Amino acid sequence: MERWIEVPGAGALREGGRGTFVVDGYPLVLARVGGALHAVEDRCSHDDGPLGEGGLEGCELVCPRHGARFDVRDGRALRMPAVAAILSVPVKEEGGRVLVDAGAL
Numbered sequence: 001m002e003r004w005i006e007v008p009g010a011g012a013l014r015e016g017g018r019g020t021f022v023v024d025g026y027p028l029v030l031a032r033v034g035g036a037l038h039a040v041e042d043r044c045s046h047d048d049g050p051l052g053e054g055g056l057e058g059c060e061l062v063c064p065r066h067g068a069r070f071d072v073r074d075g076r077a078l079r080m081p082a083v084a085a086i087l088s089v090p091v092k093e094e095g096g097r098v099l100v101d102a103g104a105l
C-alpha cells in the first residue's frame, strides 16, 4: 500500500547532487539525475557499505567500500562485487515538497 512521507530538505538537491535522509527509520540516498529525484536504500547489497558516503557519477552510485556501482534510478547492480539490486523507492515532487513512498520500505 502506498504511504507517502515528506522528506524535508531533499528538494534543495540540484542536478548531480545526492544526500542521505532517514525516512520512517530507513536511511535512504536521494539523488537528482536527469532532472528527476530518485531514492534508493543507503546500504550496499555486497556488504552493507554506506552508499551515501560514496560518489555519484552520472546515474551511478559508487560504494565507498569496494567500488560496486548501482543505478540510482532503479537500484540495479552494475559492477562487481555487488550482484544483487538495492531497494529503489518511488519519489515524487509536489509543489516544492519531496515525498517518498514509505510503503515500499
Ligand code: FES
Pocket (backbone or CB within 6 Å): 044, 045, 046, 047, 048, 049, 063, 064, 065, 066, 067, 068, 080, 081, 082
Ligand atoms: S560493501 Fe559495497 S562494494 Fe563491498
